[in-house]
Amino acid sequence: MEILLLILVVIIVFPLIYLILQYNGFVSLRNQIAEAWSNIDTELKRRYELIPNLVNTVKGYATHEREVLEHVVQLRNSCMANTGSPAEQIEGENQLTGALKQLLAVAENYPNLKADASYLQLQNELVNTEDRIQAARRFYNGNVRDYRVKFESFPTNLIASTFHFAPEEFLTIDSVVREVPEVKF
Amino acid sequence: MSQFLFILMAILIGGAVIAIAITSYLAEQRRAEELIKISIDLGLNYHPGTNSDIIDELEFLNILQNGDNRYAKNIFGGIYRDQEILFFDFHYETYTTDNKGNRSTHHYWHHIALLRFPAFFPELTIGPENILTRLGKAFGYPSIDFESHEFSKTFLVQSEDKKFAYDICNARAMEYLLSHRDFHIEIERDRYALIFDGRTDPQSVVQKLDYLIELRALIPDYLFTAAS
Numbered sequence: 001m002e003i004l005l006l007i008l009v010v011i012i013v014f015p016l017i018y019l020i021l022q023y024n025g026f027v028s029l030r031n032q033i034a035e036a037w038s039n040i041d042t043e044l045k046r047r048y049e050l051i052p053n054l055v056n057t058v059k060g061y062a063t064h065e066r067e068v069l070e071h072v073v074q075l076r077n078s079c080m081a082n083t084g085s086p087a088e089q090i091e092g093e094n095q096l097t098g099a100l101k102q103l104l105a106v107a108e109n110y111p112n113l114k115a116d117a118s119y120l121q122l123q124n125e126l127v128n129t130e131d132r133i134q135a136a137r138r139f140y141n142g143n144v145r146d147y148r149v150k151f152e153s154f155p156t157n158l159i160a161s162t163f164h165f166a167p168e169e170f171l172t173i174d175s176v177v178r179e180v181p182e183v184k185f
Numbered sequence: 186m187s188q189f190l191f192i193l194m195a196i197l198i199g200g201a202v203i204a205i206a207i208t209s210y211l212a213e214q215r216r217a218e219e220l221i222k223i224s225i226d227l228g229l230n231y232h233p234g235t236n237s238d239i240i241d242e243l244e245f246l247n248i249l250q251n252g253d254n255r256y257a258k259n260i261f262g263g264i265y266r267d268q269e270i271l272f273f274d275f276h277y278e279t280y281t282t283d284n285k286g287n288r289s290t291h292h293y294w295h296h297i298a299l300l301r302f303p304a305f306f307p308e309l310t311i312g313p314e315n316i317l318t319r320l321g322k323a324f325g326y327p328s329i330d331f332e333s334h335e336f337s338k339t340f341l342v343q344s345e346d347k348k349f350a351y352d353i354c355n356a357r358a359m360e361y362l363l364s365h366r367d368f369h370i371e372i373e374r375d376r377y378a379l380i381f382d383g384r385t386d387p388q389s390v391v392q393k394l395d396y397l398i399e400l401r402a403l404i405p406d407y408l409f410t411a412a413s
Contacts, residue, residue, distance in 0.1 A: 039348065132407050139351040142332060
């Protein structure tokens, strides 16, 4: 009787406990990815809020740079309207990062603008926000990596497919705004 | 004859003990002089004696919770390269009893370099991996892995706040730590501690304080604006 009970434990109870633990592990990792994305989202929103002030400040000094300024505003608006998957949203955000880099590069040619206290403050805030975005993206990718390791490893891949856990995509990490490119006129 | 040999042996052993005691006393004096000189050169306060109040004050750090008869010795404090620092030898002891009931005391020494942050942070520990920690990880012992396989393989990083661990172990910090593997790191509340094995070598005080400052510089600024 005792042997039968032991066999029952080995065959049913242990695998069941393993299954529950692994299933909960998947759920936990999936939630961590969602939380990591919400970190990125918060930082992106912070960046959206900074852009109008930055554009207005630059406009006050660099009146001939309308094209660059309009491009930044246009990209900001399209990013704000984008409600696609994280990978889709990040593609637009990378373009916005590129446009902001160009804007800061243009500002380099206006000494009065560079000396403006509110511009300097906005630039610092933007660089700080960019650092946070980069860190949040890296954290997101770290969580996706943990999830994918579990998703693709045996035997947890069997649990993932049984319970229809979906694969997660890495985000492309673009260069940061602080790396101002050289612009030739 | 045997009595003569016994007396001779006792004199020799006694002489050797006295010689060792004098040599270690002189070595300790020399060490203290060197430490005093370093404190003057660096413009730091120096207290050569033992102090257990510091240990009580910083007891939230895991390393300072070990064993009994805990105290700090050779304590440096003050401002070094614009940071408020503390540097000291840390002693604790543990006891074992053999099957005959004889109790042995084991003394342990570490030296610790600490700085104070302008903000409070969650607990984080970084230490070298060893066979036991690797085995533990295989059985689900909590640890945080990073994109650098080499870093994850070399260090055991633990924190309740995974995001904070990612912020601290950024690309530059991971690179730095991979080239400086002889210490543990503990962050808790407003303290950043580097923990080294053994007692302080006076020649290495400056180098170890520099490690602390260099690692502090690798912490992103946004963490302080977010935490304050």
